[in-house]
Amino acid sequence: MTSSAVREADVAAPAAASAPPAGRGRRRGRSDLGWALVFVLPLFAGIALFYLWPIVRNLWFSFTEWGPFGDSEWVGLDNYIELAGDATMGRAILNTLGYTAMLLCGVPLAIYFASLLNRPGLRFANLFRTAFFLPYVAMPAAISMVWRIIYNGDFGILNYALSLIGIDGPSWLSTEGVALVAVALVGIWISLGFNLIILSAGMKGIPVELYEAASLDGATRWKQFTTITVPLLTPSIFFVSVMTVIAGFQVFDLLYALMGTQNPAIDKTQSVVYYFFTNIKTGDNGYAAAIGVVILLLVGIFTLLQFRLQKKWVTYV
Structure with a gap:
């Protein structure tokens, strides 16, 4: 046996011994x-x-009908056929879409505040972030009590401030058309803190070198914001937008706490989830279950649509 063959055998022997069966x-x-x-x-x-x-x-x-004693009967598609012709359900869907659209208007506002809080050298930035975030973690019932006082048509501070400039403010929470806007403003105020925290974290991930290079090229702050900050922040904006749409379709607690069940404008302002609640309260569980399926489909459709559209405007680095 040659010396090279001996060396190969010596190398192969430990490998073969260490290999498990x-x-x-x-x-x-x-x-x-x-x-x-x-x-x-x-x-x-x-x-x-x-x-x-x-x-x-x-x-x-959703395919059953419930009696007063908890007994159920299979009715097939009757609940969905009734939903298709239910004018109240159609109005609730439009209210929910309108509320969600107004809630999305808070995203640009959050981007603006996040850019202000991320300016270099800003003092008490963490304190400001905490102040913005507090409404998001506060109890909705407590927030609603405060805003009901602010919106009160007789002694509310909002109408008092408007009266100082000669404007006679409406009864914000009991006027049809105005109540939904009033509730949406509270929703924007509550969600602003969450959106701001997410967007601030996204801004911190943008390399500082890009701003320095743009500044050397003579780009103004606004030009840097539109050409660097916003394009590189689009993943965070997309996430915030998806969460905002889901929260908009689930709105119930604000409507219930701000307006109550005896409000004259609640029938024209209720959301889909509120309509689901009213049917549960009256014992029409099968019809309410069909509304729940519609809510699930709406959330799924709009979320899928957002994921499809994000390919056209979201920039991933």
């Missing part, structure tokens, strides 16, 4: 898969129990 490798792979399932299974079980099962159960209820 084929059967042992397969057993180890199955063991790793088993442990992975052990750790992932509780998560999947929670999702199935608290998310998927209620959706399936609600879908089943």
Whole structure:
């Protein structure tokens, strides 16, 4: 045997000795898969129990009609056919779309405030961020009580301020057409803090060198904002927009706490979720379940539409 063959045999022998048998490798792979399932299974079980099962159960209820004693009867598509001709449901959908559109108007406002809070050398920036974020974590009932006093048509501070400049303010929460705008303004104020935190974090991820290079080229602050900040911030803007649309379609607590159930304008201002609540309250659970399915479809359609459109305007670096 030549010396080169001896060396090759010496190198191959340890490698062959260290390689595990084929059967042992397969057993180890199955063991790793088993442990992975052990750790992932509780998560999947929670999702199935608290998310998927209620959706399936609600879908089943939407094809039934419930009696006064909790007994149900299969009615097929009758609830959906009735929904298609329900004028109140159509008005609730339009109110929800209008509220969501007004809520989206708060996104540019959040971008503006985030750019101000991210200016170099700004003192007490964290204090300002905390002040903006507090309404988002506060109890909706407490916020609504404060805003009901502000919006009061007789002694509210808003109408008092308008009277100083000769304007007779309306009864904000009980006037049709005005009430939805009043509720949307509170919604914008509440969501502003969350949007501002997300957008501020996105701005901090933009390299400072880009602004320095643009400044050397003579770009003004506004030019830097429109050509650097906004394009590179579009992923954060997209995320905030998706969350805002979902929150807009789920609006209920503000309407309920601000306007109540006896408000004369609530029938013309209610959202889809509020209409769902009124049907649950009257015991029409099958019809309410059909409304819940419609809400799920609306949220899914608009979210999918946003994901499709984001390819045209979102810039990922």
